[in-house]
Amino acid sequence: MKYIDEFRDPAKAKKLVEEIHKLASGMFPSTPLRERTSPVAERSRSQRSRREHTRSQPLQIMEFCGGHTHTLFKYGIESMLPDTIEMVHGPGCPVCVLPMARVDDCVAIAEQPGVIFTTFGDAMRVPGTRKSLLQAKADGCDVRMVYSPMDALAIARKNPDREVVFFALGFETTMPSTALTLLQAHREGLKNFSLFCNHITTPATMRAILTDPDLRLDGFLAPGHVSMVIGAQPYDFVTRDYHKPLVITGFEPLDILQALWMLVKQIAEGRCEVENQYARIVPQAGNTAGLNAIHEVYETREHSEFRGLGNIGDAGIQIREAYAAYDAEKKFGIPFDAAPFDSAQGAGSLKCAEVLRGVMKPWDCPAFGKECNPQMPLGALMVSPEGSCAAYYAYGKLAKRS
Amino acid sequence: MCLGIPGQITEIIDADNLLAKVDVGGVRREVNIACIVDDEHPAASCVGDWVLVHVGFAMSRLDEEEAARTLALLAELGDMQAELDMMRRMEGQA
Numbered sequence: 001m002k003y004i005d006e007f008r009d010p011a012k013a014k015k016l017v018e019e020i021h022k023l024a025s026g027m028f029p030s031t032p033l034r035e036r037t038s039p040v041a042e043r044s045r046s047q048r049s050r051r052e053h054t055r056s057q058p059l060q061i062m063e064f065c066g067g068h069t070h071t072l073f074k075y076g077i078e079s080m081l082p083d084t085i086e087m088v089h090g091p092g093c094p095v096c097v098l099p100m101a102r103v104d105d106c107v108a109i110a111e112q113p114g115v116i117f118t119t120f121g122d123a124m125r126v127p128g129t130r131k132s133l134l135q136a137k138a139d140g141c142d143v144r145m146v147y148s149p150m151d152a153l154a155i156a157r158k159n160p161d162r163e164v165v166f167f168a169l170g171f172e173t174t175m176p177s178t179a180l181t182l183l184q185a186h187r188e189g190l191k192n193f194s195l196f197c198n199h200i201t202t203p204a205t206m207r208a209i210l211t212d213p214d215l216r217l218d219g220f221l222a223p224g225h226v227s228m229v230i231g232a233q234p235y236d237f238v239t240r241d242y243h244k245p246l247v248i249t250g251f252e253p254l255d256i257l258q259a260l261w262m263l264v265k266q267i268a269e270g271r272c273e274v275e276n277q278y279a280r281i282v283p284q285a286g287n288t289a290g291l292n293a294i295h296e297v298y299e300t301r302e303h304s305e306f307r308g309l310g311n312i313g314d315a316g317i318q319i320r321e322a323y324a325a326y327d328a329e330k331k332f333g334i335p336f337d338a339a340p341f342d343s344a345q346g347a348g349s350l351k352c353a354e355v356l357r358g359v360m361k362p363w364d365c366p367a368f369g370k371e372c373n374p375q376m377p378l379g380a381l382m383v384s385p386e387g388s389c390a391a392y393y394a395y396g397k398l399a400k401r402s
Numbered sequence: 403m404c405l406g407i408p409g410q411i412t413e414i415i416d417a418d419n420l421l422a423k424v425d426v427g428g429v430r431r432e433v434n435i436a437c438i439v440d441d442e443h444p445a446a447s448c449v450g451d452w453v454l455v456h457v458g459f460a461m462s463r464l465d466e467e468e469a470a471r472t473l474a475l476l477a478e479l480g481d482m483q484a485e486l487d488m489m490r491r492m493e494g495q496a
Contacts, residue, residue: 002408002452003469012476019479067405120457148458150434173406177459180436184419225406228454228462251405254476280469281454281462290437290461 003280007252016257017080023264024082027055058086060216061263062358064206065223066093066386067251073395075253085264088358089388090209092223094170094200095122096356096380096387097306102198103128105334109165109196110141112332116159118152119167120174121145122384127377149181149195156185156193165328168195171202173225175317176290179297182319182326196328197319199298202226203234204315205306210242214359219263220246221256224278229294231286235274243272250278297323307352307380352379355388362392369393406456408464411435417445426455434459 063069069089072078078087091097103126110117110133117133124134124145137143142162146152149166156164168178178195185193202223209215222235227248238246245266249259259277266273276282297320304316319327328334349367354360362368362381372378374390381387385394409426411433422445424433438453438460439445453460 002410002464004408006469006473009476012479015479016476150432150458173461174457176437176461177434177457180434180459225454225456225461258472258476277472280465280472283462283465287437287461289440293436 004252007250007254009254012254013080013257016254016261020085020257020261020264021082023261023268024059024084027059027264027268028084055084057216058084059218059264059267060086060088060358061219061221061260062088062090062209062217063221063256064090064092064202065221065226066090066096066384066388067223067225068092068221068249068256069388069391070386071251071253071256073391073397076395077253077256080257081260085260088215088217089355089391090220090358091205091306091356092171092202092226093381093384093386093388094174094198095126095384097200097205098123098126098169098198098380099305099307100127100129103132104130106133106167106196107131107136107141109328109332109334110136110143112163114162116142116144116155116162116164117167118144118146118155118164120147120169122386123167123169125377126380126383149178150184153181153185153190153193156190157188160192162192163331164193165332166193166195168197168199171200171205171223171226172229172294173223175199175294175298176229176287179293182297182323183293185326186323191325194326194328194331195319196334197298197317199317200304200306200312200315201300201317202230203237205312206235206238208306208312208315209357210238210244212357214357217244217358218267219244221259221263222246222248222274224248224250224255224282227276227278227282227286229287229290232274232276232282232284233286239272239274245272246274248274248276248278248282250281296320307356310353350379352381355381362389363397365389406454406461408452409433409455409460411448411451411453411460413449414445420445422448422460424453424455424460431455431458437461438463 107128125132133143152166182195235246238244245263247259247263249255262275298317299320300314301316301318304312306312324330351360351365355362372382374382374393377383381389407426409424411422412425413423415421415423420436420439421432422435423430433455452464454462
């Protein structure tokens with residue numbers, strides 16, 4: 001397939017890894033990290049760091065997107081990196097950050113008589129406080145997995161006597177598709193189609209992460225396909241207000257390695273910019289038609305909650321009043337405020353929030369790989385293959401590397 | 403849901419509703435092309451284009467020039483490295 005093999009070339013990957021090692025060794029003195037923690041060394045290093053950009057603690061780089069987490073694990077990229085670079089897995093998996101109460105709302109809608117509830121496959125097994133959509137289906141609800149929101153629209157056309165609801169989920173990557181589907185339904189005058197809108201926006205989520213006092217990040221790998229829609233400009237605040245360099249990148253191993261090299265190079269040279277490694281897909285200004293559809297249909301919610309992050313301010317999105325006829329919240333009387341931040345009821349031992357914020361590794365959670373596993377996920381990070389717990393489990397990272 | 407897959411547009415099915423047939427790794431599927439059509443690229447001109455398909459929507463046209471540029475840069479990095487290695491080896495011998 002076009003530009004897939006080219007971006008998996010092992011020889012090029014090896015060169016990039018060497019370049020990253022070279023940059024990192026220039027930033028860190030040659031003695032091993034653990035021997036450099038004496039107060040004297042600490043002082044002399046802090047003096048030096050202003051001059052030469054040398055450092056004492058490993059660089060922490062967050063890959064925001066779950067797709068990137070997947071690539072890192074699939075190709076074993078972390079094990080190729082120097083010990084002085086630590087990847088922090090971000091919350092960029094829309095299924096993983098969905099509060100349990102929203103899954104309960106989905107189930108409540110699916111249980112209404114005459115409803116066909118349609119969803120992307122990823123959301124089927126996400127646990128709610130009562131049950132998942134898969135369990136609701138087993139209990140007799142008409143829940144259908146679709147590949148595209150357009151498929152949900154086709155189901156609505158074929159079943160005029162049924163109410164068809166599509167679970168609109170995801171960051172900006174999927175927002176144009178649901179917005180355009182709603183607009184198509186509007187053009188056709190379909191009365192039995194609605195969206196249950198749970199979209200979230202990336203820059204606002206990044207801002208929520210950046211204001212977390214526990215985090216100590218040195219830079220971001222930004223999601224390639226979100227950026228394909230929104231462009232590069234919405235990340236300007238990350239470099240301007242928070243002084244963290246950022247590189248937009250794709251999903252092949254060479255994309256990630258090249259982006260890491262660009263990011264470490266920025267840090268080594270004392271630069272702080274938004275750079276775009278993924279220009280073959282991401283135009284600087286984003287996708288005009290997609291953005292127009294988003295702005296036509298959606299507006300910011302005043303207040304929203306994330307599993308693991310709590311209040312994320314204005315990252316949530318809702319359907320504008322002009323299209324209220326296609327809003328499942330209004331159609332089925334689902335009050336958004338009735339879906340508060342969940343305390344992971346019945347899952348008290350889970351450390352999802354800490355893992356999601358990157359301050360704890362999955363293996364530090366007492367339930368990881370035991371009562372919480374991909375067959376019986378308790379926490380959402382174990383549900384989607386993009387979730388960091390599922391990735392750690394699938395690729396055998398069950399304990400800390402020695 | 404977020405990864406997407408590259409495919410090639412083979413025909414326009416419905417120019418008014420911007421629907422096209424796209425070949426994705428040998429599988430043909432109806433795809434909405436509203437996001438890649440503009441004044442510069444009317445629907446009819448899209449046949450043969452490589453696009454990235456997400457949940458049934460063509461979301462971006464693959465920029466072949468940019469792809470070539472990225473690959474060239476990576477190749478250069480490899481060549482430069484080989485040259486530097488060679489220089490280092492020569493230096494050791496001198």
